[in-house]
Amino acid sequence: MDARTDPRPAPGSRPTVVVLTADGVEPPTTLDEIRGLADVRECTAETLADALPGAEILLVWDIFSDALAAAWHAADSLRWVHVAAAGVDKLLFDELRDSDVLVTNARGVFDGPIAEYVLACVMAHDKRFHETEALQRAGVWRHRETTRVAGRRALVVGTGGIGRATARLLRAVGLDVAGAGRRPRDDDEDFGRVLDSARLVDHLGDVDHLVMVAPLTEATRGMLGPAELAALPDGAHVVNVGRGQLVDQDALAREIAAGRLSAHLDVLVVEPLPEGDPLWTLDGAHISPHMSGDVVGWRDTLSAQFRDHLRTWLAGGEPGPSVDKSRGYVSG
Amino acid sequence: MDARTDPRPAPGSRPTVVVLTADGVEPPTTLDEIRGLADVRECTAETLADALPGAEILLVWDIFSDALAAAWHAADSLRWVHVAAAGVDKLLFDELRDSDVLVTNARGVFDGPIAEYVLACVMAHDKRFHETEALQRAGVWRHRETTRVAGRRALVVGTGGIGRATARLLRAVGLDVAGAGRRPRDDDEDFGRVLDSARLVDHLGDVDHLVMVAPLTEATRGMLGPAELAALPDGAHVVNVGRGQLVDQDALAREIAAGRLSAHLDVLVVEPLPEGDPLWTLDGAHISPHMSGDVVGWRDTLSAQFRDHLRTWLAGGEPGPSVDKSRGYVSG
Numbered sequence: 001m002d003a004r005t006d007p008r009p010a011p012g013s014r015p016t017v018v019v020l021t022a023d024g025v026e027p028p029t030t031l032d033e034i035r036g037l038a039d040v041r042e043c044t045a046e047t048l049a050d051a052l053p054g055a056e057i058l059l060v061w062d063i064f065s066d067a068l069a070a071a072w073h074a075a076d077s078l079r080w081v082h083v084a085a086a087g088v089d090k091l092l093f094d095e096l097r098d099s100d101v102l103v104t105n106a107r108g109v110f111d112g113p114i115a116e117y118v119l120a121c122v123m124a125h126d127k128r129f130h131e132t133e134a135l136q137r138a139g140v141w142r143h144r145e146t147t148r149v150a151g152r153r154a155l156v157v158g159t160g161g162i163g164r165a166t167a168r169l170l171r172a173v174g175l176d177v178a179g180a181g182r183r184p185r186d187d188d189e190d191f192g193r194v195l196d197s198a199r200l201v202d203h204l205g206d207v208d209h210l211v212m213v214a215p216l217t218e219a220t221r222g223m224l225g226p227a228e229l230a231a232l233p234d235g236a237h238v239v240n241v242g243r244g245q246l247v248d249q250d251a252l253a254r255e256i257a258a259g260r261l262s263a264h265l266d267v268l269v270v271e272p273l274p275e276g277d278p279l280w281t282l283d284g285a286h287i288s289p290h291m292s293g294d295v296v297g298w299r300d301t302l303s304a305q306f307r308d309h310l311r312t313w314l315a316g317g318e319p320g321p322s323v324d325k326s327r328g329y330v331s332g
Numbered sequence: 333m334d335a336r337t338d339p340r341p342a343p344g345s346r347p348t349v350v351v352l353t354a355d356g357v358e359p360p361t362t363l364d365e366i367r368g369l370a371d372v373r374e375c376t377a378e379t380l381a382d383a384l385p386g387a388e389i390l391l392v393w394d395i396f397s398d399a400l401a402a403a404w405h406a407a408d409s410l411r412w413v414h415v416a417a418a419g420v421d422k423l424l425f426d427e428l429r430d431s432d433v434l435v436t437n438a439r440g441v442f443d444g445p446i447a448e449y450v451l452a453c454v455m456a457h458d459k460r461f462h463e464t465e466a467l468q469r470a471g472v473w474r475h476r477e478t479t480r481v482a483g484r485r486a487l488v489v490g491t492g493g494i495g496r497a498t499a500r501l502l503r504a505v506g507l508d509v510a511g512a513g514r515r516p517r518d519d520d521e522d523f524g525r526v527l528d529s530a531r532l533v534d535h536l537g538d539v540d541h542l543v544m545v546a547p548l549t550e551a552t553r554g555m556l557g558p559a560e561l562a563a564l565p566d567g568a569h570v571v572n573v574g575r576g577q578l579v580d581q582d583a584l585a586r587e588i589a590a591g592r593l594s595a596h597l598d599v600l601v602v603e604p605l606p607e608g609d610p611l612w613t614l615d616g617a618h619i620s621p622h623m624s625g626d627v628v629g630w631r632d633t634l635s636a637q638f639r640d641h642l643r644t645w646l647a648g649g650e651p652g653p654s655v656d657k658s659r660g661y662v663s664g
Contacts (some may be wrong), residue, residue, distance in 0.1 A: 120455035
């Protein structure tokens, strides 16, 4: 059934919100408030198709779920999907893209936290914390020289809210920052220079810290491939807080094994990273379990954001900014 | 012999510079330039007394040396001692304090590098990098929440150049920073509030990151003792980039062992940290071998600084600012 043919309920009427969650995931902390505003149906991937008929709103609280595609036939009244995450790559599919259903994401919530996480990666790399910790474990006292961070060159691939916050924070501590995005320019207020992400390989020869924070789309999948990795100078440091699939992970692992590059990877192609993957044990590979944005209170912030969006919706407004479904992200 | 009774050589005459070094320490990279300006005598602690007679200038290049006190009887012409380090606690002794001999240090060289190192410690702590690395080594994928750094409270104990650079950098990333020093005030340009370091124990109850960067003097020795450590809130983080003796290290180790505090310690009471010391293996103790300021090129910077000071001296000026020998640091 096509959501476009459904009449929008009269303003002030009480909508139905389906909350797609999963076993072991804590519910939104504002759920009681949401129940005060709407009829709530909680479901999991298995029961989504039963919950959707008649519902106008879907809150994708299990952020890694791709269950909507399979249950789309039951979305007979759906007008708005909110994903409590920055990336919407798991959610999108052709029928949703072609529909009039509004898609919103957790825009803004993760900007500051992920920027801080990237800074932590940069500082740990340049101050050689991982090596220092290994020496401590080995009981070895060995003075070494570290790198001055001010003046180092960072390229932030991805010019959305998270990339912008990252650029501002890295600049604040003195790094020389540029961005890479779809639209090259020289006068961006956060980046200064934005380089053409479609020609990334041309812009990597002098990069000390390469920060991947682009959304995963057909245009960005595998954008950091063997040629791009080879173009990075010896000793360069890759930070991936976007999506694992932005990077050719096997090629990166080879560069790390060769001692040429090192990386902090908060996202991986397959999560959890499979047992036995070389990235678990390579000296220059520092993996973390998709947690860069998840500061204490993050679920409260996400819960409050959806509640606020719902109030806007009930008042006849449009919660937003919305995701450009053809591009796969909120475009400025 | 008393240096005060020595006539100052005529301007333009060629002075003698004694360079106190040690086996295994690389010489100043500007040594050839220095030889162009002065007669140079290289020596070690063992030969210092033989090198000093007739020399006006001593460059303490082996920065951990306390050899001058024992060789003081031979310093018959000494007018200026430059220590290629920030801290002069190893150098000072009563006869030097009471003399007219000018003492200068490596003021400025370490400000930015050590500020960055402190920021790296703060970020690694709040983003739980050490735990993440331990989980990686154990092959465990475990999502955890981290701490938002913006808004966290840092107290920087020590208001010299390094403390100021640290305060500015921590503020730049959003921390709420105060200083502690000898002269309390509310309008410091770098710190805003400067609390009374003599009453440190009264100011610790809300501190997330306590940064020790004070010079070691009789007033600061042991200033972070059992009472001060007990006044810190659970989960507080101590960063020591000053001197090990600022802190009651055994008391700190007990707090870390109890899981109440954690610390990054770049300086220790005895360096290298003795084998078997609990700080080598405690989970919350992160030690490093006195390297926080030593960025690539640091010896070049120190070498150039002394060469420039020597030129100033030869031109009849005073290299400076000088160390206040009664206080034990350069006072603003």
